[in-house]
Amino acid sequence: MAITSANQLELLQTAEAVAREKMIDPALVIDAMEESLARAAKSRYGSEMDIRVKIDRKTGRASFTRVRTVVEEDDLENYQAEMTVEQAKQYLDDPKVGDQYIEEVPPVEMGRIAAQSAKQVILQKVREAERDRQFEEFKDRVGTIINGQVKREEYGNIIVDVGSGEAILRRNEKIGRESYRPSDRIRCYIKDVRREARGPQIFLSRTAPEFMAELFKMEVPEIYDGIIEIKAVARDPGSRAKIAVISYDNSIDPVGACVGMRGSRVQAVVNELQGEKIDIIPWNEDMPTFLVNALQPAEVSKVVLDEDAERIEVVVPDEQLSLAIGRRGQNVRLASQLTGLDIDIMTEEEESTRRQKEFEDRTHLFMENLDLDEFFAQLLVSEGFTNLEEVAYVELDELLVIDGVDDDTAKELQARARDVLEAQNRAAMENARALGVEDSLVEFEGLTPQMLEALAKDDVKTLEDFATCADWELAGGWTTVNGERVKDEGVLEPFDVSLEDAQTMVMTARVLLGWVDPTDVGADEDGEESAGETTEEEEAGA
Structure with missing residues (x-):
C-alpha cells in the first residue's frame, strides 16, 4: 500500500x-x-x-x-x-x-x-x-473511597473493575474471611497508586484505618463540613475499632453526631465493615484523660504519663483488669494505637507491691553504698532520692530539709556518694580498657565509663564502630513485626540516653571522622534514617 x-x-x-x-x-x-x-x-x-x-x-x-x-x-x-x-x-x-x-x-x-x-x-x-x-486519573484519588465490581479472584487477591482500569484488593487487605464472587459490588479505600512497567497498579484496602474514617465522613455531614474532626482511628479489622472525634462547635456532641438517631449513622459503617464493633471516643488534648476515655468500658484508678519514653502506666481496680486488657489484649492494643503510647496496665495491688519493692531496693542501695542505717536510708528515699548521682550532685539545701541532717552531715553524705561513684567509674573504665576500648572512643565527649563498658560488651570499641551505629541501636526503639510492636533494647538505654541524644552523638562522631560535612548536619537530622521505630522489612534491608 x-x-x-x-x-x-x-x-x-x-x-x-x-x-x-x-x-x-x-x-x-x-x-x-x-x-x-x-x-x-x-x-x-x-x-x-x-x-x-x-x-x-x-x-x-x-x-x-x-x-x-x-x-x-x-x-x-x-x-x-x-x-x-x-x-x-x-x-x-x-x-x-x-x-x-x-x-x-x-x-x-x-x-x-x-x-x-x-x-x-x-x-x-x-x-x-x-x-x-x-495513572493521572487515579493518582489524585489516593485516600478516597471507590466503588467497583469484582472481576475475578487470583490466589486470594481480588481483581476489581473500577471503570477505566483494574485494581487489586490483596487478601491481607480484606476484612476477616470476606469472600466475593464475580460481578459483586465492592467498596474499597484507594491505598496506593504506583506507576510500573506493566501499567499503573492501583492497590485497594478494606482494613486500613483511613477506610473507616472515610466511611464516617460519608455518613456524618458534620465531619464532611469540618465541624467534627476525626483525630485518630485504631482497628482490629472485622472485630473491633476505636475512633476518636472532636467537635469545634460547643453545641454539637461529636459522639452523638457520629452515632446518629437510634445509631443509624454508626450502624451504616458497621454493616459495611462486616459487623465490626466501633467505640466512638471523645478526643482530649490531655493525654491521660484521653487514655482513660480510650480504655472504656474499663474504669481507671490512676494514670502516670512518661512523655520522654512515650509510655503510660495505667492502674485499674483488680476486678477491672481483664476488661481493660480485653480479649487477647484487644482493648489495650487498640487504645495504644489510638494514643500512640505504650501502655502498661496493672492492678492496684500490683502497683502497691511494685512501689514497695522500689522503696526497699533504693533503701538497700543507700544503706550499702553510703554506710547508713535503715531509718536514715528510708528518709532519703522518702524525700525522692533515687540514686547516688542525685545525692552526690544535688544542691546542699535539698539535703538540709531532711529531719536530722545538718550542714556537716549533708557534706559527709555527698562526699561518700562521690567516693563510691568515682570507684565505680574507675572499675568500669578498667573493664572497658580490658575489653579493648580504644582512646578514640574514650576521648569522645558525652560517654561515661559505664557507657563505654556497655558499648565494649556490645563490640563497639572504636569511634568508627560508634559512628556506624543507628540511633535506635543506642537508645532503643520499637520494631513492627506482623502488626505488633516489639521492643528493641538499646545499648545505652539503661543510662537514659534519648533518641535525640543518640542521633546527636552519632552525627558528631561522623563529623569528627570526616564522613559528614558539618554544614550538612542540620539537613541530615531532618532526614535521619531512623525515627525510633522500624519495621521488620526495614531492619532486613539494613
Missing part, C-alpha cells in the same frame, strides 16, 4: 476513533502513526538516515523528510544523518554547527512486514498513553 494512494482523511478518522475508544488525546495517536511511518521509511531508505514524518492535522497528508545536521568535522560519525560545514555549503548559505538541512523524500510503499511493524508501534504508543491516562 502506498501512502500517497491512501485516503488521507482516513488517517485522521482512524486516529479519532482509536482515541475515543481508549479515552486518550487524538494527537497522541497521530504521533504514534508518524513514528510508525518513519520507521517504515527507515527500513526502505536505510536505518542510519534521520527520516521524519509529519501528518497534517487538517488534511491528513503525510510528508516524508530527510534531516541532516551540521557538525564539526572531527565529530562526523553518521554520514547519512550528518555533514560537515564544508559539505553543507552546497545546500545552505553560511552554515553553522547545529544547523539542519531538510529535504523532502518520496513516500514509501508499505509492505506486509512494514505495515505489521507500524501497527505494533501504534498499539504500543496507544497502550502507553492509556496507562499514563489511568
